[in-house]
Amino acid sequence: xxxxxxTDHKRRDFLKTGVAASAVTLAPGIxxxxxxxxxxxxxxxxxxxxxxxxxxxxxxxGCDSCVQACNEENGLEAYSMPExxxxxxxxxxxxxxxxxxTLKDNLSGRISNLPLMCQHCENPPCADVCxxxxxxxxxxxxxxxxxxxxxxxxxxxxxxxxKARSFIHENVDIKPELAPRGKGCVxxxxxxxxxxxxxxxxxxxxxxxxxxxxxxxxxxxxxxxVSKALAEYPSVQIRADLRLNTGVRYSGI
Amino acid sequence: xxxxxxxxxxxxxxxxWMILAVxxxxxxxxxxxxxxxxxxxxxxxxxxxxxxxxxxxxFAVFLIVAASGALNVASIASVFNKKAYKPxxxxxxxxxxxxxxxxxxxxxxxxxxxERLMVAMTTYNFKSIFAWNILLYNGFIAIVAFxxxxxxxxxxxxxxxxxxxxxxVWRLIxxxxxxxxxxxxxxxxxxxxxxxxxxxxxMSFGFGLAIYMLVLSDFFRLxxxxxxxxxxxxxxxxxxxxxxxxxxxxxxxxxxxxxxxxNHAFEAFILRDGGIYTALFWIGEIxxxxxxxxxxxxxxxxxxxxxxxxxxxxxxxxxxxxxxxxIIIGGQAFxxxxxxxxxxxxxxxxxxxxxxASTYSPSLAEALLGIGGGxxxxxxxxxxxxxxxxxxxxxx
Numbered sequence: 001x002x003x004x005x006x007t008d009h010k011r012r013d014f015l016k017t018g019v020a021a022s023a024v025t026l027a028p029g030i031x032x033x034x035x036x037x038x039x040x041x042x043x044x045x046x047x048x049x050x051x052x053x054x055x056x057x058x059x060x061x062g063c064d065s066c067v068q069a070c071n072e073e074n075g076l077e078a079y080s081m082p083e084x085x086x087x088x089x090x091x092x093x094x095x096x097x098x099x100x101x102t103l104k105d106n107l108s109g110r111i112s113n114l115p116l117m118c119q120h121c122e123n124p125p126c127a128d129v130c131x132x133x134x135x136x137x138x139x140x141x142x143x144x145x146x147x148x149x150x151x152x153x154x155x156x157x158x159x160x161x162x163k164a165r166s167f168i169h170e171n172v173d174i175k176p177e178l179a180p181r182g183k184g185c186v187x188x189x190x191x192x193x194x195x196x197x198x199x200x201x202x203x204x205x206x207x208x209x210x211x212x213x214x215x216x217x218x219x220x221x222x223x224x225x226v227s228k229a230l231a232e233y234p235s236v237q238i239r240a241d242l243r244l245n246t247g248v249r250y251s252g253i
Numbered sequence: 254x255x256x257x258x259x260x261x262x263x264x265x266x267x268x269x270w271m272i273l274a275v276x277x278x279x280x281x282x283x284x285x286x287x288x289x290x291x292x293x294x295x296x297x298x299x300x301x302x303x304x305x306x307x308x309x310x311x312f313a314v315f316l317i318v319a320a321s322g323a324l325n326v327a328s329i330a331s332v333f334n335k336k337a338y339k340p341x342x343x344x345x346x347x348x349x350x351x352x353x354x355x356x357x358x359x360x361x362x363x364x365x366x367x368e369r370l371m372v373a374m375t376t377y378n379f380k381s382i383f384a385w386n387i388l389l390y391n392g393f394i395a396i397v398a399f400x401x402x403x404x405x406x407x408x409x410x411x412x413x414x415x416x417x418x419x420x421x422v423w424r425l426i427x428x429x430x431x432x433x434x435x436x437x438x439x440x441x442x443x444x445x446x447x448x449x450x451x452x453x454x455x456m457s458f459g460f461g462l463a464i465y466m467l468v469l470s471d472f473f474r475l476x477x478x479x480x481x482x483x484x485x486x487x488x489x490x491x492x493x494x495x496x497x498x499x500x501x502x503x504x505x506x507x508x509x510x511x512x513x514x515x516n517h518a519f520e521a522f523i524l525r526d527g528g529i530y531t532a533l534f535w536i537g538e539i540x541x542x543x544x545x546x547x548x549x550x551x552x553x554x555x556x557x558x559x560x561x562x563x564x565x566x567x568x569x570x571x572x573x574x575x576x577x578x579x580i581i582i583g584g585q586a587f588x589x590x591x592x593x594x595x596x597x598x599x600x601x602x603x604x605x606x607x608x609x610a611s612t613y614s615p616s617l618a619e620a621l622l623g624i625g626g627g628x629x630x631x632x633x634x635x636x637x638x639x640x641x642x643x644x645x646x647x648x649x
Contacts (some may be wrong), residue, residue: 125439132377
């Protein structure tokens with residue numbers, strides 16, 4: 001039983017129209033995409049490595065535009081608390097692909113804000129431990145979950161050093177076409193892979209950030225905005241001691 | 254030594270059906286708990302995106318660890334050639350398989366997608382210790398079943414020694430694998446330690462033997478068969494050694510952590526400030542699971558009392574569950590050290606704000622699932638133990 005429905009129906013209708021225009025329905029549930037979605041026809045390769053730089057100097061306190069955009073893009077708030085659930089517990093059970101964290105330096109007291117999500121490691125511990133290989137890293141550096149082979153054991157969540165993954169604790173009534181998801185599987189930030197596979201080059205969080213604190217792009221391209229920024233400013237990896245070579249870097253923490 | 258006679262478990266049929274009925278009711282309740290969990294989703298449990306493995310995993314890991322330990326008695330007979338233990342070997346092997354199946358059932362039924370078990374059985378990522386464990390568990394059941402065959406079938410007796418050695422080696426590897434599920438987790442401070450594998454092996458010796466001793470004495474008492482003191486005294490001495498060894502490894506684990514400054518906060522959490530985890534550690538793991546049973550089994554008079562030995566075995570089991578609870582839940586409740594030298598003062602996803610641990614309270618459904626798995630193994634025994642219970646006279 002749902003108490004509220006937060007779906008944006010206009011957006012859903014628009015998406016449905018878009019899908020209809022670019023795809024042919026062969027049979028109920030089987031859709032063949034036409035050639036105009038060109039990038040989806042080619043296997044991804046390692047010539048590209050998607051990555052991100054977060055400039056925490058720009059990340060403003062109290063702002064959660066990136067988190068809201070992520071939730072909206074991936075339908076993370078398209079369902080609500082089940083009837084009879086304890087609100088406090090439910091809050092710990094709902095999925096979060098991206099969250100804001102505020103840090104205080106123990107010595108200096110300096111405050112910094114940052115968004116935290118899947119760090120898209122080159123050597124992801126989640127993929128190492130996954131018994132079925134459902135957690136995997138694409139050739140272009142995106143770490144994601146194959147929801148057809150995820151058995152919901154949550155070992156990846158035990159292994160992730162960033163607590164970046166969420167298990168779906170209840171039925172999902174509304175499933176956005178962009179990010180199909182359902183009860184009993186694990187999921188996490190995938191750098192808005194549906195956008196990239198459609199030839200776009202930005203993520204929802206990057207587009208939403210009013211301070212331009214998030215720079216996304218191809219780490220392998222020295223001329224990309226993210227590569228240039230990384231070359232110019234000092235940056236760190238969170239838990240660099242694990243040597244995971246993360247695809248997400250932070251400056252100013 | 255006298256000839257060994259195996260005879261069916263000849264208890265009054267009323268008692269037999271009563272035991273069966275009680276176990277059936279508990280299994281049915283657990284079954285409903287599973288249906289409820291799988292139908293509604295895991296939100297009905299106390300597990301969350303902060304504490305991802307809960308009470309079902311505590312029971313499952315306890316049973317899986319105990320399973321390999323329950324094989325002790327059989328291994329002593331076959332691998333170490335102690336003839337006195339040979340009559341007790343079939344129960345040992347059967348109990349080991351039953352405990353393992355009980356533990357695995359819990360794990361499978363707790364999956365987000367239990368209907369995809371076939372995926373887990375056919376799609377392997379060999380870098381995952383979890384995947385290896387699936388093979389180790391299945392292999393254990395197969396090898397121990399074959400071992401049981403070599404014990405009970407005279408024609409197969411020539412393979413007895415080889416099967417016994419194979420089962421013994423396999424159970425050591427299996428518990429190494431179970432310990433490594435946690436030992437290989439680099440992300441969390443409570444895990445990421447090679448000592449977890451040998452520690453799990455030692456724990457398995459103790460837990461399994463304690464369960465074996467309880468089952469053995471109950472079976473014999475219910476059917477009015479004499480069980481010689483010498484058997485129980487040997488077993489309780491062995492239990493004492495295992496409990497002492499387990500305490501030593503517990504000490505080593507915490508001493509190693511305490512030596513390095515980076516783990517001081519974690520140790521303070523478990524040993525001093527962790528509330529329920531601290532209580533379970535000192536009262537459950539150390540006192541009830543360690544010092545008390547140790548004192549009982551080596552006490553000059555208590556150690557000779559069958560009731561006290563029985564009580565000591567129960568204490569080892571209670572302490573064992575507490576130990577696994579502290580390892581699994583306590584290890585997750587402590588916030589991950591993502592930002593050394595900094596304090597998280599606000600977060601949209603908990604992250605241990607101001608060092609606060611994650612909260613967890615098990616729900617009825619998951620507790621019932623765990624307990625249900627625990628008794629499931631007993632349900633098998635009265636039905637299939639028919640010809641296998643050892644004649645106690647030849648044991649002494």
